[in-house]
Amino acid sequence: MKKELFANPDLCTGCNRCTIACSAKNEGVFQPSKARLRVTNFPLRGFSVPNVCFQCPKANCLEACPNDAMFRGADGVVRLNRDLCSGCGNCVNACPYGMVEQNAKGIPYKCDLCDGDPACVKECHAEALVHAAGDAALFQLKAAQMKTRPQSGTPLEKRHKVAQTIKRNSRG
Numbered sequence: 768m769k770k771e772l773f774a775n776p777d778l779c780t781g782c783n784r785c786t787i788a789c790s791a792k793n794e795g796v797f798q799p800s801k802a803r804l805r806v807t808n809f810p811l812r813g814f815s816v817p818n819v820c821f822q823c824p825k826a827n828c829l830e831a832c833p834n835d836a837m838f839r840g841a842d843g844v845v846r847l848n849r850d851l852c853s854g855c856g857n858c859v860n861a862c863p864y865g866m867v868e869q870n871a872k873g874i875p876y877k878c879d880l881c882d883g884d885p886a887c888v889k890e891c892h893a894e895a896l897v898h899a900a901g902d903a904a905l906f907q908l909k910a911a912q913m914k915t916r917p918q919s920g921t922p923l924e925k926r927h928k929v930a931q932t933i934k935r936n937s938r939g
């Protein structure tokens with residue numbers, strides 16, 4: 768059974784070890800703003816939400832690409848073929864969860880689950896990130912997180928809106 772990435776905000780401490788590990792693995796720098804997942808912190812409430820790509824079954828980022836540069840692999844992961852990408856940014860605008868960003872050269876980047884061995888999960892000592900086949904509880908958690916789909920705003924604004932809803936619906 769294929770593994771997926773699940774995020775549990777109730778366990779997240781907001782330490783950002785995950786984003787540091789991700790940026791180090793994918794970009795060679797310790798820079799959370801370059802990570803493929805993000806953490807939205809609500810410091811006054813002591814609550815943090817890991818924002819992750821859901822590898823959506825119906826992926827807006829993929830459908831919005833006019834060049835078929837976004838594609839889904841046999842493992843279910845949505846990836847980018849840089850050779851086909853024109854840098855139009857449609858995928859960035861299309862993701863309702865703010866999980867595609869463009870680098871300084873206009874090239875989009877998103878989570879590809881580190882080809883099956885996500886660096887973020889290994890660094891999350893709080894076990895707020897899980898890479899597993901999943902059970903009913905995890906799929907329920909993920910489905911609830913996917914319900915808020917902001918259609919406008921920057922990726923940062925969309926992540927914040929999604930995180931706010933997740934926070935409201937959580938124990939935090």
Ligand code: SF4
Nearest residue numbers: 820821822823828862
């Ligand atoms: S980048 Fe966004 S739309 Fe594309 S699979 Fe991930 S969460 Fe879904």
Ligand code: SF4
Nearest residue numbers: 779780782783785891
């Ligand atoms: S490593 Fe885990 S606990 Fe720390 S911010 Fe990331 S998800 Fe939260």
